[in-house]
Amino acid sequence: MLEVAGLTAGYGAVRALDGVDLAVEEGSLTAVLGANGAGKTTLLRTVSGLLRPRAGRIALDGRDLARLPVEEIVRLGVAHVPQSGxxxxxxxxxxxxxxxxxxxxxxxxxxxxxxxxxxxxxxxxxxxxxxxxxxxxxxxxxxxxxxxxTGAPRLLLVDEPSLGLAPRVVARLMAVLRRLCDEDGRTVLLVEQNARSALSVADRAVVLDLGTVVADEPAGVLAADSRLRHAYLGF
Structure with missing residues (x-):
């Protein structure tokens, strides 16, 4: 449904994304994980049109989003929930x-x-x-x-929904995101620092480090990789 290829983006002299590739299947939940400064929020901002890419392609069902205005991207069925709501x-x-x-x-x-x-x-x-x-x-x-x-989006971009919330509330929100995929057929691209919670509901997980993809695996495979978890996810 969503294809990102060779995506490079940043702020001024800072390159926050450097040649990022990822694919999101329709009806799936894909988690984007990594430390602060890895480029996770920049990825969502670029997909939703809030930040223009310097290079690369962003395609929704084959249609390039990279130069479309934000309101047109919304009308195509993309909704962005920013950090802190x-x-x-x-x-x-x-x-x-x-x-x-x-x-x-x-x-x-x-x-x-x-x-x-x-x-x-x-x-x-x-x-x-x-x-x-x-x-x-x-x-x-x-x-x-x-x-x-409320706008019935096909693709939901969610940035750090667990930030500052109690574990019980986090579990409830994660369950809702999983339900959206399973029961409504929505597609979710979830940015999270709470890697445990994200991996528990995701179909696939992508790990960013300093703007590059260092892992792209089924969520269960990534959760079982202790070396990678210790190196990039802190658990």
Whole structure:
């Protein structure tokens, strides 16, 4: 579904990605792992169009995304949940969700999608009229995911959803991401520093180190490779 080939990107003189190749199968969950500064967030920002690549190709179902505007990439079915969620705290939970489907013209379909989000994330339903600023960290992350899903994306890019959350909340979020693939057929590209949690739900895992791919394996194979885990994942 998603193919990245020879991708090079960076900020000013800093090269954050250097010739990255990866492929993401439709309906799968692929985890991108690595230490701080490995290039994980840059990869998602480049795929979603927030950062223009210096070289290489990004293709969704064969269509090159590298020069498309962000709004066109969204319309093709790509949603990006940035690190720390990025919810609009001044808006209510319901308003944030509706914002996720703003470009959809079918209001009834949007209402159904919002209702589905409350079913997927039950803690949000009783808080639908509250400002997002009143939510806990875990609830904000749920809202960020739900807002992205309201637009019914085919490819969901998720950056560090476990950051600063309790283990119980992390487990719940990871289970939802796995369910999205298994039951809804969505495709997820997940960036995580919590490698244990990510590997427990992923189909495949890619490890980045200083902007290059050092491993690309089925998640179970990578989890069993103690040498690689110790060298790059810290466990």
């Amino acid at each position: 990025g919810v609009i705290t001044e808006l209510t939970v319901e308003e944030n969700l509706r914002l996720g489907g703003l470009y959809r013209r079918d209001r009834r379909a949007l209402a159904r999608r919002v209702a589905q989000m409350y079913e997927l994330f039950p803690p949000l339903e009783p808080r639908r009229s509250r400002a997002a600023a009143t939510l806990s960290g875990g609830e904000r992350q749920m809202l960020a995911l739900a807002r992205a899903l």
